[in-house]
Amino acid sequence: MKRIPQLLMALGALLLASLFVWPMWKIVLYAPQYPDGVHMHIWINKLGGSTPGTLQNVNILNHYVGMKMIEPDSIAELQYFQYIIMAMIALGLLAALINKRQVFLAWTVLMVILAIAGIYDFYLWEYDYGHSLSDDAPIKIPGASFQPPVFGRKVILNFIAVSLPHIGGYLTGLGMAFGGLAWYLKRKNDRNEKRTFSADVAAAQRV
Amino acid sequence: MKNLMLKKPLLLFALTLLGMSLVTSCGQKGSSAGKGGALGSDAAAATYVAPGEYDAYYAFLSGGFSGQISVYGLPSGRLFKVIPVFSLDPEKGYGFNEETKPLLNTSFGFIPWDDAHHPELSQTNGETDGRWCFINGNNTPRIARIDLTTFETAEIIEIPNSGGNHSSPFTTENTEYVVAGTRFGVPFPQKDVSIDSYAEEFKGALTYISVDKESGNMDVAFQVLLPAFNYDLAHSGKGKSHGWTFFTSYNTELKNTLLEVNASQNDKDFIAAVNWKKAEEYIKQGKFKEMPARYADNEYDESTHTAKSTIKNKVKVLIPEECPGLVYFLPTPKSPHGVDVDPTGEYIVGNGKLSADMSVHSFTKVLKAIENKAFETTIDGVPVLKYEEILAGVVQKPGLGPLHTEFDGKGNAYTTFFISSEVVKWKLGTWEVVDRAPCYYSVGHLMIPGGDSRKPDGKYLVALNKITKDRYLPTGPELTQSAQLYDISGEKMKLLLDFPTIGEPHYAQGIAASKLIERSKKIYPIEENKHPYAALGEKQTKVVREGNTVHVYMTMIRSHFSPDNIEGIKVGDKVYFHVTNLEQDWDTPHGFSVMGARNAELLIMPGQTETLLWEPDRIGVFPFYCTDFCSALHQEMQGYIRVSPANSDVALKWKLGDKASVQ
Incomplete structure (x- = not known):
């Protein structure tokens, strides 16, 4: 029982590794011609989709309205985000070793900050792609932007765009939750121990 | 508007009269589809596939003299695709672009047309497996293989030493082979002789084409050299008769002129029963003759998107006189056309097209007759079994001009009658006729999905008609052929739908859509x-x-x-x-x-x-x-x-x- 917080912390850290196995986020575009949707996948270190051709297909669709080509090589975050995650896995395991509630809390808070920063960064990229339109776009719609939602559903011309976490994203969220839970349980354990200890001391004194 | 309203009942009345007269003129009784095919609204509902919904079956119909295969959905009768095979298709450059030209190469050079008769789906354990569809080219003897992941022609192989590749390309139970029996006797090997030397100089070759389990690549494995009868159709055994193939023949008279009379004289012609497992043993023992041949084998490579044609010039030939037990003749009345083996493999139905009755042989009895040497005579080393010894039963006076039979897996057989223009349902074992339904008009083959396999899916039957006359809006002298869909799930056959086809639909094959949908390619990576x-x-x-x-x-x-x-x-x-x-x-x-x-x-x-x-x-x-x-x-x-x-x-x-x- 006493080891549960420590195990949760380790497990929470290891869950981040799912980002190297599954995509973090997905944007699905539905249109009459795409009854099954175009499934674009955002990984920690690459962009892809449900088929090898997905990114090309998205770029083809985007070029009609003058959006920039999405070129994974030009997105620096895809290069260094993975190292941050690796570092966070290492730190999480270290935290589990140290096995102190303050360390669990620090790791969780750092993860939350990183996640918020990551999502904000995602928003900025989406804003950039959705608003930087070429002047020679074949199709121009005054005042229109093509920014997909960060989270949820949005109608963009003939498309319905749905943006949601993918497996990697959900598991990372779970990892963060485990970090938080580890801290919470550890705190509870510590308090119980303290109480037991004080009770023991009191009993001893009585004797 | 008013005029139209008045006209309609008149038109209906006229159509009813016409329908009635047709039924009378064809001399049919007890039509289960109603007079002249007048349909209830339930028939419309039974074939209605709502927009966006899928059909339950794919149907592959031969395009006959168009050299193509057309792909329909059942029960809707909607056309999905026409696959060019022995044909040119300028729409997509088939036979015109540099990549597909080699597919149409033959020992005669580039032959961009043929007469395609019998689609045949590949099978595993006697069941259609949805990998390939084979089809024969009748004129310049060829077999094509269609890849059912792309629905494109993947290979065409020429059949050497043959003339008129009609009894083809029927498959064995695990697609070990597809067969190709020559319809026309030809000098073997080809030579310059008098046509009147037919009986002496001409031969009939039955060819076994091996199919690679993985790639599907075809190769001429061996030929069995027989008298120059005209080998008309074939089906391989299944279940207990797996290892055998049955070929019908006509012109056992060995005539070479005025065949409509001269080849219709014998009371009984033969079904040639070939023990191909035995043939494999003889090949292994080296008891074959290597004979000169010249034929093209053309394969399409999906990675290079290009076909390559190879000319081959040898073939292994087995001669029955030197290979006892390889072939037996089963006497069958009279100029049998189709030969169909029931799902258990026991009954071999000879559709004697000029016969008043239909004879069904028993495979068990065939084996017994062979064991007891119950031979009438021997022709060129091939024992002729005694008719009475192998007969399972006779379907008495079922109709006129039986051509083909398929099975529903529930103990029933369905036979088409060209002359009386109908499908007749009868029971295996009791040989009694239980139902008949008219066809519009002159039905040739019929198809039940899996109806020539071990696992028929006895819900629908498609009759493939040669003549349509007044069935559709006229289009000048040349009219379409047609397919007719019947519901056979009940006691009585029910006509549901008829629809025009591309070219003459000789044979067809059907398969549950679920076996193909997932295999269908979306792109080439x-x-x-x-x-x-x-x-x-x-x-x-x-x-x-x-x-x-x-x-x-x-x-x-x-x-x-x-x-x-x-x-x-x-x-x-x-x-x-x-x-x-x-x-x-x-x-x-x-x-x-x-x-x-x-x-x-x-x-x-x-x-x-x-x-x-x-x-x-x-x-x-x-x-x-x-x-x-x-x-x-x-x-x-x-x-x-x-x-x-x-x-x-x-x-x-x-x-x-x-x-x-x-x-």
Whole structure:
């Protein structure tokens, strides 16, 4: 029982590794011609989709309205985000070793900050792609932007765009939750121990 | 409007009269489909597949003299695709582009047409497996294999020492072989002899074509040399009769002129029963003769998107006199057309087309007769079994002109009657006729999905009719043929639908849609494209001159060609447009057509490369464009190629947008 917080912390850290196995986020575009949707996948270190051709297909669709080509090589975050995650896995395991509630809390808070920063960064990229339109776009719609939602559903011309976490994203969220839970349980354990200890001391004194 | 209202009942009345007269004139009784095929509204509901919904079955109908296969959905009768096989298809360049031309090569050279009769699905354990569909070319003896992941012709092999590949390409239980019996006796090997020497000099070869388990590649495994009877149709045994193939024959009289009379004299002709497992043993023991032959084997390679034709010149031949136990003749009345084996493999139905009754043989009795040596005589080393010893039963007076039988897996057989124009349902074992339904008109083959396999799916029956006369709006002297769909799930057959077909639908095959849907390819992965002239990205596009041959490495993607401006071509050049479709999205083909192309256009699937030869004969600037409405900017998908005089020194250059390149 006493080891549960420590195990949760380790497990929470290891869950981040799912980002190297599954995509973090997905944007699905539905249109009459795409009854099954175009499934674009955002990984920690690459962009892809449900088929090898997905990114090309998205770029083809985007070029009609003058959006920039999405070129994974030009997105620096895809290069260094993975190292941050690796570092966070290492730190999480270290935290589990140290096995102190303050360390669990620090790791969780750092993860939350990183996640918020990551999502904000995602928003900025989406804003950039959705608003930087070429002047020679074949199709121009005054005042229109093509920014997909960060989270949820949005109608963009003939498309319905749905943006949601993918497996990697959900598991990372779970990892963060485990970090938080580890801290919470550890705190509870510590308090119980303290109480037991004080009770023991009191009993001893009585004797 | 008022006029129309008045006319309608009159028209209905007239149609009813017509229907009644047809029924009377055909002399049919007890039509289960109602007079003249008048249908209840439940028939409409039974064939209605709502927009966006899928049919339950695929049906592959032969296109007969069109040389194609057409793919329909059942029960709706909707046409999905026409697959060019032994034919040219300028729509997509089949037989015109450099990649598919070799498929139509034969020992006679390029033969772009044939008479395609019998589609046959590959089987595993006697059940259709949805991998390939084979079809025979009757005229220049050939068998084609269609890949059912792409619904395209993947291989065509020529059958040597044959004439009229009609009893073909029926499969064995695990597609070990597809067979090819020659309809016409021919000198073997071919030689210059008097036609009147038919009985002495001519032979009939039954050919076994092996099919590779993995790749499907076909090869002529061996031929069995028999008397020059006319081998009409075939089916291989299944279950207990697995290892055998049965070929019907007519003209056992061995005549070579006025066959309609001369080949209809014998009371009984033969079903040749070939023990192909025994043949394999003889081949292993080396008891074959290697005979000269000349035939083409043409295979399409999906990675290079290109077919290659190989001419082969030898064949292994087994001669029954030297191979006892290889072949037996089963006497069968009278000029049997189809031979059909029931799902258990026990009953061998000979559809004696000139016979009043239908004889059914028992495989168990055949084996017993062989064991007891119950032979009537021996012809060229082939024992003729005693008819009475092998007979399982006779269907008495079922109709006129029986042609083909299929099975529903519930103990019933369904036979088509050409002359009396009907399908007759009868019971295996009791041989009693239980139902009959008229066909409009002159039905040939019939098809129940899996109806010639071990596992028939006895819900629908399709009758394939030769003549339609008044069934549809007239279209001048040439009228369509038709297919008719019956519900056979109940006691009585119920006509549900009839629909026109592409060419004459001889035979057909049906298969549950669920067996094919998941296998169907959506694109060709571009990274697997090994075409020697592919440009796998716009950066690889170029124009290369080699003497007066020019290779254009071109790409297409929504919505432009790269390059789209080409200069430096000269009159008399041979310009090869090697066009790669860079798309990797489902249902995004592009077309390529160039003005003055004397061959065809191209229709290129995502990830595929195809080549069109263009030989400009005049100076000028000629447009090319995409013929398949690909996108919102399809109309802008166009370009120019400039042709200068033969002696001009205009440099070879090309561009897309502002990116110009020069050789």
